[in-house]
Amino acid sequence: MRLIEKSPYCYEIAQEGNMRVPGRVYTSKTLMPGMEADQSLKQVANVATLPGIVKASMAMPDIHWGYGFSIGGVAAFDWQDGVISPGGVGYDINCGVRLAATSLDMDSLQPYLDKIADALYQGIPCGVGSTGFVKLNQKEAKKVLEQGSRWAASQGMGADSDLEHTEEYGCMDAADSESVSERALQRGLKQLGTLGSGNHFLEVGVVDEVFDPAIADVYGLSEGQVTVFLHSGSRGLGYQVCDDYLARMTKKSKDLGIELPDRQLVCSWVNSKMGKEYYSAMACAANYAWANRQILMHQAEEVLMKTLGMGPRDLGMRLIYDVCHNIAKKETHVVDGVSRALCVHRKGATRAFAPGHPDVCSAYRKVGQPVLVPGDMGTCSYVLAGTEKAMEETFGSTCHGAGRVMSRTQAKKAVKGRSIHRELLDKGIRVKWTGRTTLAEEVPEAYKNVSEVVEVVHGAGISRKVARLRPVVVVKG
Amino acid sequence: MKKKIEYTLIDHTADYGFTLCAESPEELYANAALALTDLMLGDSLIEPRLKHRIEVEGEDRTDLMINWLREILFLLAGEGEAFSQAEVETAEESFLCATVYTEAFDPEKHEILEEIKAVTYHQARVEQTDGGWECQVICDV
Numbered sequence: 079m080r081l082i083e084k085s086p087y088c089y090e091i092a093q094e095g096n097m098r099v100p101g102r103v104y105t106s107k108t109l110m111p112g113m114e115a116d117q118s119l120k121q122v123a124n125v126a127t128l129p130g131i132v133k134a135s136m137a138m139p140d141i142h143w144g145y146g147f148s149i150g151g152v153a154a155f156d157w158q159d160g161v162i163s164p165g166g167v168g169y170d171i172n173c174g175v176r177l178a179a180t181s182l183d184m185d186s187l188q189p190y191l192d193k194i195a196d197a198l199y200q201g202i203p204c205g206v207g208s209t210g211f212v213k214l215n216q217k218e219a220k221k222v223l224e225q226g227s228r229w230a231a232s233q234g235m236g237a238d239s240d241l242e243h244t245e246e247y248g249c250m251d252a253a254d255s256e257s258v259s260e261r262a263l264q265r266g267l268k269q270l271g272t273l274g275s276g277n278h279f280l281e282v283g284v285v286d287e288v289f290d291p292a293i294a295d296v297y298g299l300s301e302g303q304v305t306v307f308l309h310s311g312s313r314g315l316g317y318q319v320c321d322d323y324l325a326r327m328t329k330k331s332k333d334l335g336i337e338l339p340d341r342q343l344v345c346s347w348v349n350s351k352m353g354k355e356y357y358s359a360m361a362c363a364a365n366y367a368w369a370n371r372q373i374l375m376h377q378a379e380e381v382l383m384k385t386l387g388m389g390p391r392d393l394g395m396r397l398i399y400d401v402c403h404n405i406a407k408k409e410t411h412v413v414d415g416v417s418r419a420l421c422v423h424r425k426g427a428t429r430a431f432a433p434g435h436p437d438v439c440s441a442y443r444k445v446g447q448p449v450l451v452p453g454d455m456g457t458c459s460y461v462l463a464g465t466e467k468a469m470e471e472t473f474g475s476t477c478h479g480a481g482r483v484m485s486r487t488q489a490k491k492a493v494k495g496r497s498i499h500r501e502l503l504d505k506g507i508r509v510k511w512t513g514r515t516t517l518a519e520e521v522p523e524a525y526k527n528v529s530e531v532v533e534v535v536h537g538a539g540i541s542r543k544v545a546r547l548r549p550v551v552v553v554k555g
Numbered sequence: 556m557k558k559k560i561e562y563t564l565i566d567h568t569a570d571y572g573f574t575l576c577a578e579s580p581e582e583l584y585a586n587a588a589l590a591l592t593d594l595m596l597g598d599s600l601i602e603p604r605l606k607h608r609i610e611v612e613g614e615d616r617t618d619l620m621i622n623w624l625r626e627i628l629f630l631l632a633g634e635g636e637a638f639s640q641a642e643v644e645t646a647e648e649s650f651l652c653a654t655v656y657t658e659a660f661d662p663e664k665h666e667i668l669e670e671i672k673a674v675t676y677h678q679a680r681v682e683q684t685d686g687g688w689e690c691q692v693i694c695d696v
Contacts (some may be wrong), residue, residue: 342676
């Protein structure tokens with residue numbers, strides 16, 4: 079594999095063998111050695127062999143070795159002559175994050191942080207096997223799949239402004255619940271309104287530094303302000319949708335007439351019956367995830383009001399934005415001067431649409447779409463803004479987080495004998511968790527330095543730094 | 556009673572995987588189900604209280620392995636039953652039938668160590684070796 083430095087933050091993987099396009103990797107000299115150590119660059123090259131891929135198979139700086147597609151990858155396929163791949167979206171369909179601001183400042187909240195940590199841990203269902211407080215029957219579940227955040231709002235768990243500030247307004251129209259299996263529904267029925275486990279979290283934080291006051295002002299963020307940050311996805315329903323379609327497409331994989339370099343890259347023509355059915359089922363799972371995050375945020379608001387003894391007006395909690403990290407979407411992009419309909423896969427990557435783009439909600443259209451980039455639980459997270467350069471270079475995409483550098487086993491070995499929650503408390507971060515191994519597996523050094531990741535996308539111009547957030551309370555499954 | 560199974564853990568940045576060996580395909584598939592359960596439930600004692608008949612098809616032996624483990628995973632994730640043991644009667648190139656014993660998952664008795672989202676095709680393989688049979692499976696966690 080030949081890597082060519084195109085700019086300080088962008089490298090090209092030269093097109094060779096069965097690759098239909100080159101690879102393009104956004105990284106830096108600091109982050110590159112980690113990438114070269116695993117198989118993620120090989121995975122970027124593998125994706126470049128799939129039919130209908132346009133321009134390049136791309137990797138964001140938080141890339142790490144996944145299964146089939148790397149995590150942190152972006153690949154767009156022609157809507158007419160290209161493929162759609164469940165592995166290019168991932169199992170946790172529309173795993174994503176949302177950020178809410180409050181009217182509180184950290185100085186006034188400080189005395190209540192222990193109480194808030196306990197209350198959120200009690201009030202937000204989290205951890206493996208947890209069940210949600212929302213009870214669904216089959217008929218209602220199908221409404222969730224087809225309406226997404228709108229369903230949650232219709233149940234009194236969200237406002238119109240929440241929908242306005244959610245990617246796709248919290249609902250992909252392509253969703254048809256008939257495309258979702260009974261098994262997927264069965265897994266999803268009990269889990270709506272649950273956070274999940276692993277790297278999913280709920281954080282109370284503070285705006286630590288504002289880099290771009292003009293954009294921060296439009297987003298409604300200011301230094302010292304208390305925020306609520308949430309990371310969750312489509313739970314077992316999404317995993318089952320992905321798995322169902324991987325199995326179905328594997329049965330038909332010979333029809334594609336190509337040799338797949340990795341079976342996990344199995345795909346269908348976007349325009350085939352199977353491709354359309356998967357897109358519809360994936361949209362259902364995406365809608366479930368949006369409803370889930372909407373419900374969780376509503377629950378967090380209820381818990382905070384009760385704990386602090388204040389009403390909604392005093393708390394002033396409002397959704398800044400909600401973005402998805404694992405998705406395939408029909409989008410129109412200009413390629414070599416021609417406007418084309420594409421199926422843009424973002425697996426561990428975030429949409430980062432530019433100022434003026436019609437798909438950015440009217441409140442933010444002048445400054446560009448907010449991009450939310452969570453770091454590890456002991457460091458910081460970032461709010462970025464989408465740019466025109468992202469539209470030109472990456473189909474309006476950027477990074478999604480810090481990206482793991484250690485396996486779970488390595489992380490557990492690294493922390494042996496240490497008290498992670500005490501180390502975090504010394505940094506002013508109160509952490510509550512469910513799983514016996516969660517804290518060890520999620521230890522900060524198991525991840526890349528999110529600030530280095532963000533410097534790459536800012537330096538490359540595919541996003542702009544707006545603000546940095548610091549966690550003070552973390553709840554994990 | 557859950558049989559303790561020998562397998563090699565694969566360290567992967569995003570995922571957990573395992574390789575294991577067996578003398579016959581039937582033993583390989585039965586033991587792979589035990590290894591998957593060991594990753595999820597560790598030392599939890601799982602008694603063979605419920606009985607299921609499972610038949611699985613696959614495009615080849617590797618696809619058959621993934622489809623078989625999908626069934627084991629769904630027992631826990633979808634039905635709320637922890638896998639105890641399997642008697643694999645037939646494990647041909649593209650067909651497997653087995654009697655599977657499970658116990659209803661009880662959080663007082665069983666502890667989930669890892670939530671496994673899925674069993675992936677990534678680097679999956681089932682091979683005949685000089686001494687018997689070997690498989691590799693990587694799971695998304």
